[in-house]
Structures are given as C-alpha cells and as structure tokens.
Ligand SMILES: NC(=O)c1ccc[n+]([C@@H]2O[C@H](COP(=O)([O-])OP(=O)(O)OC[C@H]3O[C@@H](n4cnc5c(N)ncnc54)[C@H](O)[C@@H]3O)[C@@H](O)[C@H]2O)c1
Ligand SMILES: [Zn+2]
C-alpha cells in the first residue's frame with residue numbers, strides 16, 4: 001500500500017510499504033477514506049520530536065471503513081464507517097475507567113516525554129507519533145491497523161454526513177472543545193485564544209457554541225485571523241502589529257483580563273527571538289511566549305487552558321505571576337474518546353460545522369506537498385485533507401474551501 005513516511009526534518013515521502021495485518025484479537029484493519037495533517041504533525045515535520053525512525057508512517061487524524069476485524073472485536077463489523085481517535089486506549093485501566101483516555105496505562109511501550117518521570121508509566125500510545133508514544137504506524141496511508149477497536153472507533157451511522165464533516169472528531173474538534181471546557185468557558189464568558197490554527201479555530205467554534213460573549217484571537221497570519229473574525233466573530237489581534245497582545249486584551253477588558261485563555265500554539269511559539277535562538281541550540285526546551293501571553297491576559301482566579309503541545313522545560317515561566325493571580329492550569333493530550341459522541345450529535349444537529357476550516361483537498365499521493373503548504377502557510381492554508389486515490393482536477397491538485405467539495409465517498 002501507499003503511506004506517508006518520515007525520513008528526517010522536512011523530508012516526508014509517499015512510499016510503497018507492506019499492508020498492515022491484524023496482530024491482536026481486538027484489532028481492526030481500516031481502509032482510510034480521509035486523513036488530515038495536524039499542527040502536531042508539523043512538530044515532527046520540523047524535526048522537533050525525538051525517537052522518530054526512518055520510514056515511520058505519520059498521521060493520527062483519519063477515518064474510513066472497517067476492512068477486517070479480529071475475533072475479539074464485538075463493537076464493529078466489516079463495512080462499518082468509523083472515525084478513529086488519535087489516542088489509543090484500553091478502556092479498562094485506572095485512567096480509562098475515569099474517561100482519562102490519553103492517560104491510558106496499557107497502550108504505550110515507549111517512555112513518553114516526561115523528563116522527571118520517576119517510576120510513572122507513560123500515557124497512552126498515539127498513532128503516528130514517534131516511538132516515545134508506542135511507534136504505532138499512522139493513518140496517512142491507504143490502510144492502517146487500529147488496536148483496541150472496541151474502545152476507540154466511533155461509528156458514523158448517518159451516511160448523509162460527509163467525511164469532511166466528521167473527520168475532525170479524531171482530534172482537533174475534541175481538542176478545541178476540551179480546551180474550552182477546561183477553561184470553564186460558558187454563557188457570557190470572555191476568552192482569549194492564542195493561535196488561529198485548526199485547534200484555535202475549533203476552540204473558537206466551541207466557545208461561540210457554548211455562549212462566550214467575547215473571544216479574542218491572537219496570531220500573526222492575518223488570513224487566519226480574518227477567517228476567524230468572519231466565521232466565529234472573534235476580535236483579532238495580529239502580534240506582528242502589536243507585540244504585546246495581552247496588554248491590548250487587558251485594556252479592552254476594563255484592566256482585568258479575560259476569564260480564560262487558551263494556548264493553542266505550544267512549544268514552537270513565535271515572537272521571542274531569545275527563546276527561538278536558545279531552543280535551536282538546545283539551551284532552552286520550549287518557547288514560553290504564548291504561555292506567558294496567555295497567563296498575562298487572564299484575570300485573577302481565571303484559567304489557562306493549554307491544548308498546545310509542550311515538552312521539556314521553559315526558563316521564562318513566571319510561576320510567581322500564576323500564584324499571585326491565583327490561576328488554574330489545565331492541559332494535556334485530549335481524551336478524545338470521551339468527547340466524540342456528544343460532538344457527533346453537535347455536528348448532526350448543525351451546532352458545529354468543523355468542515356468549514358478545510359482549504360485543501362489533496363490526494364494522499366501529494367501528501368508531501370500538503371505538509372509543505374500547511375507548514376509554510378502557503379495558499380492561505382488552514383487545513384489539508386488527504387484522500388487515498390483522489391483524482392485531482394488537471395490544472396490544480398488542491399481544491400480550496402471556496403470551491404465545491406469533491407465527492408469523498
Ligand atoms: N492537546 C492535544 O491533544 C493536541 C491535539 C492537536 C493539536 N495539538 C497542538 O495544538 C497546537 C496547535 O495546532 P494547530 O493544528 O492549530 O497548528 P498550527 O501550527 O496550524 O497553528 C498554530 C498557530 O499558532 C500561531 N502562533 C505562533 N506563535 C504564536 C504566538 N506567539 N501567539 C499566538 N499565535 C502564535 C501560528 O502562526 C499558527 O497559526 C500544536 O502545538 C499542536 O501540536 C494538541
Ligand atoms: Zn493532532
């Protein structure tokens with residue numbers, strides 16, 4: 001089969017690899033119908049995630065049709081159309097029974113990324129996300145083996161829902177939603193979202209749905225901010241024009257700050273030259289720029305919710321400020337399985353339309369170019385969806401959100 005494989009920084013290739021096979025009794029083999037590129041894949045693409053090996057298959061946002069099922073699969077049958085959560089969870093460990101699926105103790109043979117780990121077991125294995133997270137082959141492929149198939153896959157019974165409408169249940173929609181719920185955002189809340197990428201946009205959609213009154217959004221890609229302003233009514237702040245967005249947010253909230261801030265950027269945040277340089281020579285673990293801004297923009301007693309990925313340490317982490325303001329922090333990998341059913345209902349009844357963020361539909365064959373376009377923010381790219389075997393228009397292999405969507409199933 002064909003799959004998108006990793007060979008080093010900015011070097012990903014679509015290659016022929018062996019087809020996956022059933023290994024455990026509760027595995028399925030999925031024929032992938034749609035798969036997306038995530039901002040988390042860009043950390044790998046830029047060579048920032050350790051424990052990647054040549055030929056590893058990437059991709060953790062995917063859906064498709066059950067091609068084969070092991071004898072212990074009770075929840076699914078061949079032919080079912082399913083969306084797969086990016087976290088692989090056993091369903092019955094200490095954490096899974098509390099719906100903390102990303103903390104599952106039974107699915108990761110890697111070590112995870114904690115530096116001061118002691119004897120703790122690693123959190124859940126992830127598809128296509130390095131040998132720190134179990135080395136599971138990902139779903140940017142024609143076929144993928146899905147372990148723990150009685151726990152993860154969500155059946156989409158309504159064939160009227162297109163792949164684009166439900167694909168983001170695999171990751172970015174639950175991630176944006178969990179970030180907003182963690183921020184205790186509700187009717188009348190004020191919230192500042194740092195990062196207008198797919199996760200920030202899903203957070204904005206979720207905050208709007210839950211009744212937030214004011215949503216500030218910070219980025220430096222004006223086209224992303226313009227889309228968020230037009231679609232979700234956010235108040236955009238471009239940090240290339242105003243290098244202290246938190247100050248502006250405080251000014252506009254009566255000198256107080258917002259109820260919650262969401263850091264949908266993570267450890268590669270731009271805007272601090274010192275940290276960018278120190279990180280490049282490994283004297284700093286992460287850029288703290290977005291996190292510092294999020295903390296500064298949040299009112300006393302508010303919440304800083306962090307879906308953006310962090311790893312290692314940050315020197316410029318002003319914990320005294322957090323203490324003085326009485327901030328609550330919440331974050332981590334998303335417990336996708338927990339949120340997927342209720343979010344499918346929200347899509348079905350029209351409360352959420354995650355598909356509107358898609359700008360690029362490309363064939364899986366063109367996945368390497370998709371990575372480059374998404375990474376370099378070319379062609380006003382917001383989100384790339386890859387379809388195995390998609391026959392592209394002759395003149396342009398990418399279709400934009402303004403054009404009618406191709407028939408994906
Ligand atoms: N917690 C989870 O389970 C989970 C799931 C999916 C993605 N993520 C993470 O969420 C983050 C965002 O993902 P994405 O798909 O939206 O990625 P993306 O790279 O498309 O978007 C990130 C955006 O942040 C902006 N940005 C950079 N520096 C900034 C700064 N200082 N202030 C404000 N904005 C800044 C960039 O311009 C970009 O538009 C990534 O770190 C990704 O790994 C986490
Ligand atoms: Zn992701």
Ligand SMILES: [Zn+2]
Pocket residue numbers: 089090091092093094095096097103104105106
């Ligand atoms: Zn578990």
